[in-house]
């Protein structure tokens with residue numbers, strides 16, 4: 417049996433303080449810090465969503481989203497079925513096929529949209545991919561084609577740093593899955609024709625509904641192009657060649673959950689109360705920075721994102737780099753299990769298709785004090801597992 421080293425014995429001591437909230441899941445994400453179920457008491461329950469009270473709430477969800485995110489007045493914002501997936505697929509099914517298309521992916525959700533385009537819609541798309549930890553070079557993308565991409569790759573923790581490579585005078589549409597970026601990262605609306613997200617991510621809402629934001633150019637495409645494939649009712653945004661404007665003032669295609677709507681309104685109110693988008697972004701930045709600093713001071717853990725400019729401030733993905741680790745997947749799982757068992761970090765294992773490691777959500781609803789209280793436990797869990805490996809050898 418190998419002796420436990422003095423250095424590791426020291427580090428292995430269990431910390432005394434636990435995070436007040438151990439919820440670091442990448443979705444559904446932690447509720448806002450001031451959240452309580454009592455705050456949902458005003459929900460329009462048991463009423464038609466088409467009654468006045470329901471309509472007012474749905475419209476408020478749309479307009480407060482616009483206000484916080486700074487979405488231009490001439491962009492439409494709709495509440496649509498099936499969370500972010502519903503919003504992305506509704507856009508793809510409704511808009512693609514009119515011109516050549518480029519699909520970009522650098523982790524598994526982006527890959528899912530590639531598969532939709534190539535295998536389901538059977539488009540002859542140009543596919544640009546990068547491995548986990550890397551990003552596709554946007555300077556090489558032809559934006560005269562329609563381009564589908566994910567702003568923040570939730571499963572690799574790699575994000576697009578900005579929209580500079582997207583030309584303002586592009587001929588194609590940009591369709592952007594921004595679900596783990598919205599409310600935590602600056603989204604350049606003039607570069608995005610379709611933007612989607614779910615309430616369940618940075619604002620800590622519920623997963624029932626998706627948000628679909630359309631530029632005037634996207635609306636123009638909807639009104640001038642009819643795709644060759646069948647269109648399910650829940651994807652239909654036009655009637656007789658005209659946009660169904662009602663969708664974008666809260667007359668949803670099918671019945672929404674008014675409880676989920678209320679929950680989103682509570683989250684939006686919290687976001688506004690702390691200072692809106694700059695404050696929400698600053699919270700995510702501070703959370704992520706605490707982890708970046710932790711990794712920089714240790715030689716056994718690193719960010720999965722290779723280029724620091726692409727490091728996510730929401731889904732921070734980490735890999736263990738200690739050469740003593742022989743089975744990376746088993747090691748990372750054991751660390752995550754220990755953190756969960758201690759009640760200090762829940763749901764922080766890497767996504768099932770991603771390289772082994774940890775994924776720690778740092779979105780705006782997470783408190784920096786909780787990240788800081790969790791990190792000494794990561795030290796402890798790592799050294800405890802390393803010592804267990806040494807003893808088993």
Ligand SMILES: Cc1ncc(COP(=O)(O)O)c(C=O)c1O
Pocket residue numbers: 442443498499500501502525526566568569570571593595596614616623
């Ligand atoms: C980048 C990305 N796209 C899509 C999804 C799917 O979102 P939803 O389950 O809300 O439809 C997720 C969920 O984690 C995601 O991170």
